[in-house]
Amino acid sequence: MVSKTNSTAGAGPSRRDVIRGLGAAGLGAATFGVAPRTWAQARAPVNLSFWTFENPQQRPWLHKRIRLFMEQNPAVKVDFQFFPFGDLGKKLSVGFATGTAPDGFVSQDWFMPTWLAKDLLAPLDVQRLGYSSVQSFSDDFTQAFVAGATKDGKVYGYPLWFYGFANYINTNQFKEVGLDPDKDSPKTWAELGEVAKRLTVKSGERFTRQGFKFAMHAAQWTMIQFNPILIQHGAKWFDDAGKCTINSEAGVKAMTVRASIARTYGAEDPADSIATAPLPQMDWLRERASMFFCHPIPPAAIASQNQKMLTEGYYRPVQYPGVEPGKGFSTTYGFNLVVNARAPKEKQEVLHDLYKFMMSDLADCWKDTAPFTLARKSGWVDSPEVRQFPHVDEIIKAKDQGVYLPRTVVYNELADAVHRGVQRIMLNRADIKATLDEIAAEVDRATEASKRG
Amino acid sequence: MTDSVGDGGLAARGYSRPAGRPFWRLHFQRRITLWGIAFVAPALLFFAVFKFGPMIWAIELSFTSYDMVSAPTFVGLENYRKLAGDPVFLASLTNTLVYIAGSTVLITVVSLGLAMAINSQVPGARYCMMAMFLTNLMPIIAVCLVWRFLLHPFGLITQLLAPFGVDRVDWLTDSRTAMPAIIAVTTWRFAPYFMVVFLAGLLAIPRDYYEAAEIDGATARHRFVHVTLPLLMPTIFFVVVISALLSARIFLMPYIMTGGGPGNATRVLSMLIYETGFSYLKMGEAAAISVVLFAIMLVFTMGQMRLFMRGERVHG
Numbered sequence: 033m034v035s036k037t038n039s040t041a042g043a044g045p046s047r048r049d050v051i052r053g054l055g056a057a058g059l060g061a062a063t064f065g066v067a068p069r070t071w072a073q074a075r076a077p078v079n080l081s082f083w084t085f086e087n088p089q090q091r092p093w094l095h096k097r098i099r100l101f102m103e104q105n106p107a108v109k110v111d112f113q114f115f116p117f118g119d120l121g122k123k124l125s126v127g128f129a130t131g132t133a134p135d136g137f138v139s140q141d142w143f144m145p146t147w148l149a150k151d152l153l154a155p156l157d158v159q160r161l162g163y164s165s166v167q168s169f170s171d172d173f174t175q176a177f178v179a180g181a182t183k184d185g186k187v188y189g190y191p192l193w194f195y196g197f198a199n200y201i202n203t204n205q206f207k208e209v210g211l212d213p214d215k216d217s218p219k220t221w222a223e224l225g226e227v228a229k230r231l232t233v234k235s236g237e238r239f240t241r242q243g244f245k246f247a248m249h250a251a252q253w254t255m256i257q258f259n260p261i262l263i264q265h266g267a268k269w270f271d272d273a274g275k276c277t278i279n280s281e282a283g284v285k286a287m288t289v290r291a292s293i294a295r296t297y298g299a300e301d302p303a304d305s306i307a308t309a310p311l312p313q314m315d316w317l318r319e320r321a322s323m324f325f326c327h328p329i330p331p332a333a334i335a336s337q338n339q340k341m342l343t344e345g346y347y348r349p350v351q352y353p354g355v356e357p358g359k360g361f362s363t364t365y366g367f368n369l370v371v372n373a374r375a376p377k378e379k380q381e382v383l384h385d386l387y388k389f390m391m392s393d394l395a396d397c398w399k400d401t402a403p404f405t406l407a408r409k410s411g412w413v414d415s416p417e418v419r420q421f422p423h424v425d426e427i428i429k430a431k432d433q434g435v436y437l438p439r440t441v442v443y444n445e446l447a448d449a450v451h452r453g454v455q456r457i458m459l460n461r462a463d464i465k466a467t468l469d470e471i472a473a474e475v476d477r478a479t480e481a482s483k484r485g
Numbered sequence: 486m487t488d489s490v491g492d493g494g495l496a497a498r499g500y501s502r503p504a505g506r507p508f509w510r511l512h513f514q515r516r517i518t519l520w521g522i523a524f525v526a527p528a529l530l531f532f533a534v535f536k537f538g539p540m541i542w543a544i545e546l547s548f549t550s551y552d553m554v555s556a557p558t559f560v561g562l563e564n565y566r567k568l569a570g571d572p573v574f575l576a577s578l579t580n581t582l583v584y585i586a587g588s589t590v591l592i593t594v595v596s597l598g599l600a601m602a603i604n605s606q607v608p609g610a611r612y613c614m615m616a617m618f619l620t621n622l623m624p625i626i627a628v629c630l631v632w633r634f635l636l637h638p639f640g641l642i643t644q645l646l647a648p649f650g651v652d653r654v655d656w657l658t659d660s661r662t663a664m665p666a667i668i669a670v671t672t673w674r675f676a677p678y679f680m681v682v683f684l685a686g687l688l689a690i691p692r693d694y695y696e697a698a699e700i701d702g703a704t705a706r707h708r709f710v711h712v713t714l715p716l717l718m719p720t721i722f723f724v725v726v727i728s729a730l731l732s733a734r735i736f737l738m739p740y741i742m743t744g745g746g747p748g749n750a751t752r753v754l755s756m757l758i759y760e761t762g763f764s765y766l767k768m769g770e771a772a773a774i775s776v777v778l779f780a781i782m783l784v785f786t787m788g789q790m791r792l793f794m795r796g797e798r799v800h801g
Binding site: 444462 | 550552553554555567571572573637638639652653655658659660744745746747748749760763764765766767768770
């Protein structure tokens with residue numbers, strides 16, 4: 033070995049030297065090559081995907097804020113997708129199943145239990161969102177709403193919009209039949225029937241104008257409109273053991289009230305609404321219905337169907353009727369910005385920054401999406417633009433007084449069963465108690481199945 | 486190289502490759518066979534991956550509880566047991582069978598009637614055929630939306646019935662009329678397509694048969710019963726099987742026109758599969774429903790094929 037080394041010493045570098053040299057060169061190259069790459073990775077573009085539902089006011093505002101964020105953060109690219117309101121939940125389910133769910137999305141608050149039960153949402157770092165603690169975060173929003181977005185002391189949803197339904201009345205039509213819109217707007221369910229009856233105009237069997245109209249086209253609308261009637265009458269969706277109690281005596285009474293506008297007062301045609309245009313409030317906007325329970329209606333939506341109504345302002349939202357006068361309340365619901373638990377950590381962090389940025393200018397949000405009220409208590413209510421919005425106090429009151437939709441993992445099954453039941457009751461004059469029994473049995477089967485897993 | 490014993494007799498038929506002969510110098514028939522396999526292989530692979538693969542996976546899923554998020558867990562026959570006691574499933578199954586029976590019978594009868602009318606060479610028949618076939622070119626969503634308005638309680642269809650004293654019919658919102666209305670729209674949509682199939686079958690019947698029957702004194706009814714129907718039997722079987730399969734998979738029409746309502750009146754199994762899988766996140770149960778639907782159609786198709794083969798033997 034020695035002789036070999038000696039023999040090669042004078043002939044230049046040995047093979048070992050060459051290997052050493054190559055190793056050193058490689059190490060050097062690696063050191064100097066990797067260091068800039070690590071730096072580049074930190075600055076590398078982050079591609080996020082973000083899904084929401086279609087709403088002519090809300091979706092463009094979300095998109096605008098995301099575009100602004102991307103302008104300020106050129107390394108961040110957001111793939112913005114939106115879907116019809118009723119389809120978003122299904123698209124997300126398929127996305128989670130196939131590994132193509134977005135990194136962040138807007139979740140309806142009634143879906144939060146479903147996502148949380150399956151651990152699909154990442155807890156939010158409230159400090160990164162600008163809050164000192166979970167408590168200070170929760171305090172910034174309506175307690176009952178934020179409660180639906182928290183679990184085991186962790187926050188999973190950043191509340192965005194949050195609003196209540198109101199009874200939209202056509203004040204011209206009130207005056208036309210000798211009613212004072214200020215004094216005679218219905219305060220109780222019986223008054224709703226009586227007033228609706230007076231407002232109704234028929235030509236033979238056909239309604240020229242329906243005094244009042246319940247939406248019949250989609251399960252979610254059925255739930256939102258019926259939920260306060262059920263609760264006002266002292267009924268509950270579920271008892272403490274999780275058994276569906278819609279078929280209780282109070283539930284039957286509530287459904288009887290729901291059906292009375294058509295059955296007792298003859299003030300609406302439930303079959304007619306099935307074939308009307310996709311906008312559930314279309315009949316009210318086109319003045320074919322005098323009253324309609326609806327979420328806050330943006331001026332642009334009114335203008336698109338009835339410019340005269342908007343210009344002359346002969347409409348107003350009033351509170352839901354109650355069992356007792358002045359004690360009416362509606363359904364309130366909202367939307368959360370959430371983070372996919374399966375998104376990479378880096379993306380989750382950037383999403384926090386994005387959400388913080390999106391929610392940093394609530395006045396801008398109101399300007400673009402009024403009168404959709406926001407979940408945050410402060411930062412927008414006292415703004416002049418909010419204060420001068422027509423009937424804003426009624427809109428805010430509806431939000432503050434409202435009750436929530438049932439928070440359950442079988443929400444979709446419940447909504448579909450109730451919707452089908454309401455169809456049978458209203459369209460086929462099915463017996464109310466028997467139908468509610470069927471709904472309760474169907475929901476209980478779904479609950480049992482969900483418990484089994 | 487070829488083992489004459491193990492080659493399935495190819496050697497005896499001259500298909501074998503003699504020892505040492507390269508591939509490109511194989512016998513012509515053998516090369517044709519191999520090329521045939523090569524051409525068919527991509528299609529077979531496509532079917533295996535995109536048709537039979539998912540089918541087998543669906544059957545496998547039907548024995549699991551799968552919420553599309555967590556891994557599926559084996560539950561044996563639990564999904565099928567649940568279906569047997571589920572009134573919504575049983576109502577949807579009944580609706581599906583009613584829909585298949587109603588639309589298959591109507592499509593077959595109407596399309597045969599239309600084909601015979603066109604075949605009778607009345608003036609303008611060809612233009613009528615073209616006009617009727619246009620219904621197949623319209624997107625199904627447009628068809629459904631248009632029919633929703635036509636079938637409004639006070640829509641055009643009701644107005645056409647006004648002279649008969651009908652002033653209101655809740656076509657799509659009354660459980661007694663909703664399913665017949667959807668069957669009627671399905672027939673309107675698909676009958677012209679099958680009319681063309683029947684027309685091809687009618688044109689293939691030699692005129693000589695009718696002339697011979699006429700000379701023998703057969704009336705038009707007799708010619709239809711004893712000449713047209715027997716010779717058209719293969720076409721009828723084809724139309725029945727294909728329209729039944731189409732009907733079994735119908736989804737968009739009830740989904741758009743009634744949403745499955747009122748109540749469960751028009752909820753068919755394909756809608757229930759969609760709701761159960763994507764809305765309730767019970768993919769195992771949805772798979773079980775799809776297996777039941779598949780089994781029904783398999784039994785129906787096999788029954789039809791047996792009838793068809795028997796008919797072929799009788800008439801062949």
